[in-house]
Amino acid sequence: MPNRSQIEARAALLRQRFEVAGGVVVDPPLLQNADTLLDLYGEDIRARAYVTSDALRGEQMLRPDYTLPVVEMHMKGGAEPARYTYAGEVFRRQEHDPDRANEFVQVGYEVFDRTDPADADAEVFALFHLQLRGLELRVATGDIGILMAAVEGLKTTEVRKAALRRHIWRPRRFRALLDRFAGRTPISESRKKLLSTSGPLTGSAPEIGKRRAAEIDTRIETLRGDAAAPPIAEHEMAALEALLAVRETIPYALEQMRDIAVDLPSILPALDRLEARASALRARGIDVDRLDFEAAYGRTSMEYYDGFVFGFYAERRPDLPPIATGGRYDALTRLLGQGDEIPAVGGVIRPDLILTLEGEART
């Protein structure tokens, strides 16, 4: 096990390399306003972040990562374009696995640049690739933007698309919704009964709570509209399922997805972006022909990744978390930008895990 000063020394070295690449060093505070995190991630963040509070500022969280404070800081008036780097501790509440660290060092690099997103993706990935050179790692890449484009292009109602969009990062709920919208799930008796009555519905129970009768009427209208809407077509479902199953090297993945795009033409612009990214990666010396691509990769992470995603894994140590992860999070800048937005991509490395792997390689 590496000790603290070894980890800090390695973190400094990693950060220095990010500085050479153009990253300006930033050092956001340890404590973050809990409301911002709760707004973004919901209650689930409480399972992941330590919460503390005082009477003046209310609930605060020990930063579970850097991306959020860096985006907040940038959106408040950073230069443009901007590149940032940082090294420091993040804190993760652990409720299940005592072997997982609840405090560890992350070194990161974030790029806010609207000129050439494909090249910014490649820049970040190539830098991480370089930082991790010499370690035997499996590299996973994906692109949430392709799945999002597929959902946008479905020939179905806006209500259904919004529901699917909301659950892109929750694969099981996404699947259940999809099955329902495709008419594969039988309608429950209670739902049938609800929809068989026409006109406004008034129950005998008293109206209590902040959710009012008008909201219930609106929802029932929505449900009636949904019941009347045709199911998502089988060929679209088949294409979506084929898309989620794509797992190939980038050139073959592109080929497969271009076939799938016959039934889901809405993904074509996203595929062009992937192709442009592949060229940009190649130009930076990455062997794209051997780089793996999984269309479903990155869906279960809690980050707001909405485009390119990547992760580096120690295959011989499946017990370890990823050594590095990153991706594009344009939507997050929109959410925190109060009307502003900027394409953004970045990632983080864990120096402690690098040292662990190097230590094993030596023995």
Place this chain on the structure above:
Amino acid sequence: MSIKLGVPSKGRLMEKTFDWFAKRGITLSRTGSDREYAGAVEGVEGVDLVLLSAGEIPRELAAGRIHLGVTGTDLVHEKLPRWEQQVEELEPMGFGEADLILAVPQFWIDVDTLEDLDAVSAAFRRTHGHRLRIATKYHRLIREFLADAGVADYQLVDSQGATEGTVKNETAEMVADITSTGETLRANHLKILSDGLVLRSQATLWRSRVAKCSPEDKAVLKALLDRFDG
């Protein structure tokens, strides 16, 4: 040294626990004045009675300060992460049965399942500008249950008592609470979601896996456990 047995210090749960042990030939009693939490054990040697709030018993078991304890499954699951590694379930005691459930106002005729709840919480947040509030004291259990079910855009608000009243008072939109007969829920115009059963709970005798035991303690423990099997 002696074996320490933690038992709820008041109310029906205490009386039922005393009855349960009495049926097995062990007399537990409170000693001293009504306000003093001291107890005595007759019918078995080497066992000390520790009277505690039912809510503290999981923690005391996990810390190894008591060897045995009586408390609900709900409290052990809520308060002890990876509870299987810290305590062993010895005997379900057949009383204090209650279900941890999710309940919404009866007049929400459009909500019957967790899927409905998820759709409604999205709409609620858009309409009201804050997440749909669920009043509960079982934060961890409810959060894990809802995460597993893929329900988003809700918020847990802490309620340590009179939870069913929070909806009428508009401090929460729905509740997650323990119920045995459902009567309090009905009286407060609430209904249980059809797939909203989080946990079935009952009073249970637990053994701490971490409490230190001398050889004599082990013998006492074994003699005690033999009584329960008979």
